[in-house]
Amino acid sequence: MDSSRAARTAVVVGAGIAGLTAATALARGGWQVEIVEISPAEATSGWGLCLTGPSLRALAELRLADSCLTAGLGMATVTHVDASGDVVDRVQLPRLIGARQPAMAGIARPVLHRILYAEAERCGVVVHRGLTVLAVEQAESARATAETSEPVRVRLSDGTVRQAGLIVGADGIGSSARTLLGLDASVDYHGQMVWRALLPRPPWATGIHHFAGQTNTAGLVPISGNLAYVFLTENGVDQSFLPDAGLAQRLQQLLEPFPGRVEELRSLLTGSDSVVRRPVRTTFLEGPWHRGSGVVIGDAAHAPAPQMASGAALAIEDGLVLAEELGRHESVGEGLEAFTVRRRQRCRTVVETSVAIAGLEQAQRHHDAYALVDACHQQMAEPA
Secondary structure (H helix, E strand, O other): OOHHHHOOEEEEEOOOHHHHHHHHHHHHOOOEEEEEEOOOOOOOOOOEEEEOHHHHHHHHHOOOHHHHHHHOEEEOEEEEEOOOOOEEEEEEOOOOOOOOOOOEEEEEHHHHHHHHHHHHHHOOOEEEEOOOEEEEEOOHHHHHOOOOOOOEEEEEOOOOEEEEOEEEEOOOOOOHHHHHOOOOOOEEEEEEEEEEEEEEOOOOOOOEEEEEOOOOEEEEEEOOOOEEEEEEEEEOOOOOOOOHHHHHHHHHHHHOOOOOHHHHHHHHOOOOOOEEEEEEEEEEOOOOOEEOOEEEOHHHOEEOOHHHOOHHHHHHHHHHHHHHHHHHOOOHHHHHHHHHHHHHHHHHHHHHHHHHHHHHHHOOOHHHHHHHHHHHHHHHOOOO
8 A cells, every 4th residue: 555645634524513623623733534424414423512602612622612601601600490480590511712701601402513514624525425424444554552553444335435544433322433434332321211302482581490309310402592402311211212203292291290491491392303212322431442544433432411411512523533633643643642542531421421410310319410420510610
């Protein structure tokens, strides 16, 4: 293979938050980057998310924080409400991008995706839709050592082959790139299903609200001046599939036991066709996150439960740190090793904390869960 031609080329698998962020950061560092994404251009999973302080800090490094704040809704407060409908706590999160800036922001996933996608393209990243990676071929010596800069052959689903200096698996918790690189991780289900639905934003919803219930938990996250999403975490259930047609009615039923402001949210669900239901699953790659010139990032390496609202933060940080460490080291392998060492404990903390919170919710130990969330956010406020 022609090593010199492939040395500064990268193939990123997945055009989600991690993939687009990594591609942009790499392109700014002088890499020629292609993204392969199996989904069509119109497909963006999920309704909304919270960009916590670390997310905004990382986006500020990419010069994208202002765009996200303009498109979303800046917030500073998380309000905890008990099973009787009474406010028990209001938490002010750290403002990491300036004392006069929001501590966090809610944003619609399709809007965030458009911002990240546009910046990647502006930086020269080429995105191929409807494609994925079928095979990754590396020399045996490259797979065995962390110091390699040997190129890798990547065979795509359209039959074409790329020769690249780097392959980045950013294709989510069920990552096929992870498998192709020979990296093994278990995916764990935690007895919870999370429901989400888009709603008009109530005037009182200027921050995140968490509602404790007798069995389940619920909440509201504003994502723009006009929209919010309600979520419900259903405890003690097996993974199962329900037809889309009955989801809105079932979510209304699950919200019925909650008093107070949740009643208003229930009424806003009438006729909604925007309800999704997903299992709470996590993974953490205990072994190496890289092999030869290939690495996995984001949910492919460390997927937390949604309770910490930090999956996006970890994904964006991963992309920045990956490009930074590759720029610091002479070989790709050394850069990937440094990336893993730098990220492992921080990501482990978030994943393990999210799993602990899921357990506390199911045990109805809400005050303990709130304290754990706050402590983890304080840790995440430290630089990545």
